[in-house]
Structure formats: C-alpha cells, structure tokens
Amino acid sequence: MIGRINHIGVATPSIEKAVAVYRDMLGATKIGEKFAMPEQGVWVCFVDTPNSQIELIEPYGEKSPIHSFLAKNPQGGQHHICFEVPDIIAARDDMRAKGATVLGTGEPRIGAHGVPIIFVHPKDMGGVLVELMETPKGAH
Ligand code: CO
Numbered sequence: 001m002i003g004r005i006n007h008i009g010v011a012t013p014s015i016e017k018a019v020a021v022y023r024d025m026l027g028a029t030k031i032g033e034k035f036a037m038p039e040q041g042v043w044v045c046f047v048d049t050p051n052s053q054i055e056l057i058e059p060y061g062e063k064s065p066i067h068s069f070l071a072k073n074p075q076g077g078q079h080h081i082c083f084e085v086p087d088i089i090a091a092r093d094d095m096r097a098k099g100a101t102v103l104g105t106g107e108p109r110i111g112a113h114g115v116p117i118i119f120v121h122p123k124d125m126g127g128v129l130v131e132l133m134e135t136p137k138g139a140h
C-alpha cells in the first residue's frame with residue numbers, strides 16, 4: 001500500500017537560510033513561497049525536485065512541535081519522510097492493527113498539500129518519523 005515518496009521534511013531554524021542551501025548549493029529553481037500553518041505550529045516552504053519535494057519547516061509560535069527537534073539539532077536536519085497512500089483511514093487503521101502508534105488524536109488532519117495526513121511514531125518505523133498522506137486527487 002506504500003505509494004510514492006511525496007516529500008522529505010527538513011526542519012530548519014530559518015527557511016530563508018535553508019532555501020539558500022538548496023538554491024545555491026544544489027541549484028534548485030522551483031522554490032515556493034513560505035507560508036504559515038499556525039495550527040500545526042510551522043512555517044512551510046516547498047522546494048521542488050524533479051521527482052519529489054523537500055518540505056522545509058520552521059517553528060511557528062512558542063508551542064511549535066519542532067522546537068524540541070531543533071534543540072537537539074540546532075542547524076536543523078532531516079525530520080520526516082512522507083509517503084502517499086490511497087486511503088488515509090485505511091492506512092491509519094492498518095498501522096494501528098500492526099501495533100504502531102499514530103501521533104496525536106489519530107484523526108487525520110489536513111496537511112500542507114490540502115489532503116489528510118497522519119504521522120506514525122518513529123519507534124515503530126525504524127527510527128524514522130513517517131508521514132502518510134492521502135494521494136491528492138488527480139495527481140500522477
Ligand atoms: Co511533511
């Protein structure tokens with residue numbers, strides 16, 4: 001049921017500085033506008049690559065869930081991998097049936113792409129925080 005890698009999440013203390021790395025070091029040219037997702041406590045900016053995206057995330061507000069990550073990784077770093085799935089509820093139920101911990105309430109919320117997402121705890125995923133995202137309608 002695993003689908004394509006939609007994006008790789010990278011936490012950073014400064015989206016502007018992170019954008020400069022992808023632009024100047026790697027030659028990225030398709031760089032979106034930074035936007036806020038206050039309910040998730042993050043600023044987000046997508047850098048497009050030929051086959052995927054890098055999702056740059058910077059803390060928004062005091063209660064941002066990535067403050068603790070940045071405390072451990074002051075320069076920022078790889079934060080999560082997002083795979084597409086055809087049906088987010090089926091994917092959540094499957095994860096739970098296999099004993100995995102779905103973060104938060106477990107109810108999917110709307111992510112930065114406007115489709116429902118969940119996060120699965122890294123302890124169940126070989127140490128990697130995994131985001132599952134319903135494949136956007138009409139994509140691919
Ligand atoms: Co993400």
